[in-house]
Amino acid sequence: MVELKNVDVHYKDGGRNGVDALNEVNLRINDGEFVFIVGNSGAGKSTLLKLLMREIVPTSGRVFVNGYNLSKLKGRKIPYFRRSIGMIFQDFRLIPNLTVYENVAFVLRVTDRSNKYIRQRVPYVLNLVKLSDKAKFYPGQLSGGEQQRVAIARAFASDPGLIIADEPTGNIDPELSYEIVELLKDINRCGTTVIMVTHEHDLVKYFGGRIIKLKNGSVVNDTYIGGSDEGE
Amino acid sequence: MKGSNFSYLVKQGVVSVWHNRMMSFASFCIMMVSLLLIGLSVLIAMDINIVIGSAEEKNEVLVYVDYKTDQTTLNHIEDVIRSNDNVSNVVFYSADEAWADKQEEMSRYSSEYSKLFEYLDENPMPHTFKVTIADLTRINTTAEQFRSIEGIESVTAPYDYATFLVSMRTTLGLIGGAVLIALIVVCVVIVYNATRTSVFSRRKEISIMKYVGATNSFIKIPFFIEGMFIGVLAGAASWGLTKLAYEAVVSFFSEDITLWQVLGLANLIPFESVTWIVLGLNCLAGALLGALGTVFSMGKHLKV
Known part of the structure; x- marks a missing residue:
C-alpha cells in the first residue's frame, strides 16, 4: 500500500524563495491496484517518484510505502526498503557489462538468494517477458523494447509487492508501448501493485483504470476511466 | 551474506578489471609508475645513507x-x-x-x-x-x-671531516625526506584521481545497484577487489621495473672504479638482498592504494 498524508516538498534553489514541487498531496493506492500518474512537465511526477523511492524525504507530511514510514526511514534501511519495490525507468538502466541473465539475477543476488533459487527464478521471469533466447546477450545488443522487457523482468524477479514504472514507454517505438503496458498489466493481474507515470494519453485512454493527474504540485484529478482494451 | 554471494562479488571484481579494461589499464599504469618512483627513491636514499655511514666509519x-x-x-x-x-x-x-x-x-x-x-x-x-x-x-x-x-x-x-659528514647526512636526510613525502603525496593524489575517474565512469552502474536495493558494502566489495587486483598487478610490475632501473643505476656507478672506491660503493644494497621485501611492499602498497582509493572515490556516488 502507498499512502501520502499532507505531503509538501519544497526545493531550495539557493535563492530566497525556492520551489514548491508538491503541495498538500494526499493519496492512497491500495494493494493490487494499477494506477496511471499523468501530468505535464513540472507537475510534480518526478518528485512524487523520488519520494516513493526514498530518494528524498518530504519537507512536511508523511509517506508510507509497503509498511515503511519513509519520512523516518534511516539511511542504512533504505536498501532493504527498495528491495520491496521494483523500479522500471524510461532509460532502462540495465548494467551494461552484465548479460540479460546476470542483470535479472543481480537483484536476487542483492537480496541474498541462493544460487539454486536464482537458477530457477531467472529463466522463469525471462520466459514471462519472452526473452529466454536472449539470456546471454548484453543490453547493448538488444532493441529498446527488448531492453525494457529485461528491466521489467528485473523489477519482477524478486516478486515485489509494488512496481513503479517511470515513463517505461518513453524510449521505445509507439507500437511496442502497448506490449510493455500489457506486460505490466499481466504482472498486476498476479497481485502486484503497479504505479506507472506517463504522459502518453493514448495509452492511458486505451488501457483505462485509475488515473491520478498532477498539476503544479497538486493532485487535480483522481478518477477511474474505462479502457478500450476491456472488451478485448 | 551467503558464501556463494561473496564468491560471486569477488568474481565480479576480477571480471570488472577486464570489462573496464581501458580505465583499469590507466589506473594500472599510474600506480605502476608511482610505485616505481617511490621504490627507487627509497632504495637510493638507503644507499646514500649507507655510503655516508661507511664514510663515517672511517673516522x-x-x-x-x-x-x-x-x-x-x-x-x-x-x-x-x-x-x-x-x-x-x-x-x-x-x-x-x-x-x-x-x-x-x-x-x-x-x-x-x-x-x-x-x-x-x-x-x-x-x-x-x-x-x-x-x-x-x-x-x-x-x-x-x-x-x-x-x-x-x-x-x-678529524673535526672538519666529521662536521662535513654530519651536515651532509642531515641535509641529504632532509632533502630525501622532503622529496619522498612530496612524491608519496603526488602519487596518492594521482592514483586517487585515477580511481575517481574510473569510478565516475561507472557512476550509472552504481546508481542502478542502489535503486535495486544493494547495500553499500554489497556495491563496494567488487570495486574493492577490482582496485586491489589492479594494485597488486601494478605493484608486481613496478617491482620488475624497479629491479631493472636500480641495477642500471648500480652498474653505471660501478663502471668507474675510482668513483666506486671513493664513495665506498662496495656497500651498495644488492637488489637480490631486498627483492622479496620490495616485491611484498610494492604489492601491499599497490593493493592498499587501489582498494582504498577506489572505495573512497565511491562515497559521493553511493548517495542515491
Missing part, C-alpha cells in the same frame, strides 16, 4: 700517550677509552711500532736518514690509541673526555 680519533708510560697506566687508559659509550673500536699502536714504521718510511726516501736515527737517544714517538667514534655528532665532547684522562698527552680528531 679516527688519535689519542697520544707518552712512550715512557708504564703498562698498568696504558691498560687503565685503554679501559677508560673503551668504556666510553661513543667508542666503536680501539686499536693500540705502540711507540716502538710507530718508531719502527717511521724509520722504515724515512729510509725509503734516503739512506742518509738512518744515520740520523743513530744520534737519537730515545724513541721520539708516543703510544697511540686509534679510536673509531660511533656518533660523529658527539666527536667534540668525546675528544674532550679523552683529553681529561690522566696520562694523555694530546688528542687529534
Whole structure:
C-alpha cells in the first residue's frame, strides 16, 4: 500500500524563495491496484517518484510505502526498503557489462538468494517477458523494447509487492508501448501493485483504470476511466 | 551474506578489471609508475645513507700517550677509552711500532736518514690509541673526555671531516625526506584521481545497484577487489621495473672504479638482498592504494 498524508516538498534553489514541487498531496493506492500518474512537465511526477523511492524525504507530511514510514526511514534501511519495490525507468538502466541473465539475477543476488533459487527464478521471469533466447546477450545488443522487457523482468524477479514504472514507454517505438503496458498489466493481474507515470494519453485512454493527474504540485484529478482494451 | 554471494562479488571484481579494461589499464599504469618512483627513491636514499655511514666509519680519533708510560697506566687508559659509550673500536699502536714504521718510511726516501736515527737517544714517538667514534655528532665532547684522562698527552680528531659528514647526512636526510613525502603525496593524489575517474565512469552502474536495493558494502566489495587486483598487478610490475632501473643505476656507478672506491660503493644494497621485501611492499602498497582509493572515490556516488 502507498499512502501520502499532507505531503509538501519544497526545493531550495539557493535563492530566497525556492520551489514548491508538491503541495498538500494526499493519496492512497491500495494493494493490487494499477494506477496511471499523468501530468505535464513540472507537475510534480518526478518528485512524487523520488519520494516513493526514498530518494528524498518530504519537507512536511508523511509517506508510507509497503509498511515503511519513509519520512523516518534511516539511511542504512533504505536498501532493504527498495528491495520491496521494483523500479522500471524510461532509460532502462540495465548494467551494461552484465548479460540479460546476470542483470535479472543481480537483484536476487542483492537480496541474498541462493544460487539454486536464482537458477530457477531467472529463466522463469525471462520466459514471462519472452526473452529466454536472449539470456546471454548484453543490453547493448538488444532493441529498446527488448531492453525494457529485461528491466521489467528485473523489477519482477524478486516478486515485489509494488512496481513503479517511470515513463517505461518513453524510449521505445509507439507500437511496442502497448506490449510493455500489457506486460505490466499481466504482472498486476498476479497481485502486484503497479504505479506507472506517463504522459502518453493514448495509452492511458486505451488501457483505462485509475488515473491520478498532477498539476503544479497538486493532485487535480483522481478518477477511474474505462479502457478500450476491456472488451478485448 | 551467503558464501556463494561473496564468491560471486569477488568474481565480479576480477571480471570488472577486464570489462573496464581501458580505465583499469590507466589506473594500472599510474600506480605502476608511482610505485616505481617511490621504490627507487627509497632504495637510493638507503644507499646514500649507507655510503655516508661507511664514510663515517672511517673516522679516527688519535689519542697520544707518552712512550715512557708504564703498562698498568696504558691498560687503565685503554679501559677508560673503551668504556666510553661513543667508542666503536680501539686499536693500540705502540711507540716502538710507530718508531719502527717511521724509520722504515724515512729510509725509503734516503739512506742518509738512518744515520740520523743513530744520534737519537730515545724513541721520539708516543703510544697511540686509534679510536673509531660511533656518533660523529658527539666527536667534540668525546675528544674532550679523552683529553681529561690522566696520562694523555694530546688528542687529534678529524673535526672538519666529521662536521662535513654530519651536515651532509642531515641535509641529504632532509632533502630525501622532503622529496619522498612530496612524491608519496603526488602519487596518492594521482592514483586517487585515477580511481575517481574510473569510478565516475561507472557512476550509472552504481546508481542502478542502489535503486535495486544493494547495500553499500554489497556495491563496494567488487570495486574493492577490482582496485586491489589492479594494485597488486601494478605493484608486481613496478617491482620488475624497479629491479631493472636500480641495477642500471648500480652498474653505471660501478663502471668507474675510482668513483666506486671513493664513495665506498662496495656497500651498495644488492637488489637480490631486498627483492622479496620490495616485491611484498610494492604489492601491499599497490593493493592498499587501489582498494582504498577506489572505495573512497565511491562515497559521493553511493548517495542515491
